[in-house]
Amino acid sequence: MISRNNWLLIAGSLSIAAALLHLACIAGGPAWYRAVGAPEPLIGALERGNPALAYITAGIAVILAIWGAYAFAGAGLIRRLPLMRTALIIISAIYLARGLMIVDPQRFTEPGRSSTFMLWTSLIVLVFGLTYAIGTWRAWSALSAKKV
Template identity: 55%
Template sequence: MESSVALGQKLLLIGGTLSLIASFLHIGVIVGGPDWYRFFGAGEDMARMAEKGLVYPAIITLGIALLLAVWAYFAFAGAGLGWKPPLMRTGLIVISGIYLLRGLALFPLLVFVPDKVNGFAVWSSMIVLVYGLFYAVGTWKAWSSLS
């Protein structure tokens, strides 16, 4: 029988891997250019700015990629890989909360502004909701090993 901590560490490892994949995907969007900004739902304004050669879309997208990489590191550290960052428990709780809130934000949109809900809003919300569940349950199960 697998221990609760071991299960939590596995879930955090999966969550960290998902965050790292998302980070690399954001870097791919920068390299892929305007068509990739459009395909991945960044919006027409970001795609047009990228077409004009403006640096703003790349800076914003790189910032997101770096944030996701830091979140991946927190999950990997929680899984027992590498140096534990300060406030790891707090960080994992905050990361879990952000992912979960972003995923659950779809439901108020569906109720109050359904005309703003598109395919990107639905699939991206479901994806980050899954990420949040890996982080939240992983953090909960591995809690005793995170201090």
């Protein structure tokens, strides 16, 4: 049995909150996408009836929800999931890699990207990655135990 790990509980909650925000953007439409800093060309396409942005956003929400489930499983809140350690390492690495974009200011000036959006999302995702990494590190020995 994996014992409770508050770092992973927080990490999972952050991922679920992000998934819900993505779903809210789909429901809220272009105004919501603009409010969170989505690229204007994608919003314009959505306004012209192209559903690609909504599909991408839904896909991201599903991935974030799965990542939240892995954090909750690692925290002992739900049953173990397959490849727990591997998944938590990969999730931590992806969040940290995205968050570390903050150290490359040129990424902030790419066409179609809002520098404010890039700054804030980099900071937020860096926090997500740190909570996953710390939680995974703290649960490492418990995550290796085979459940019979």
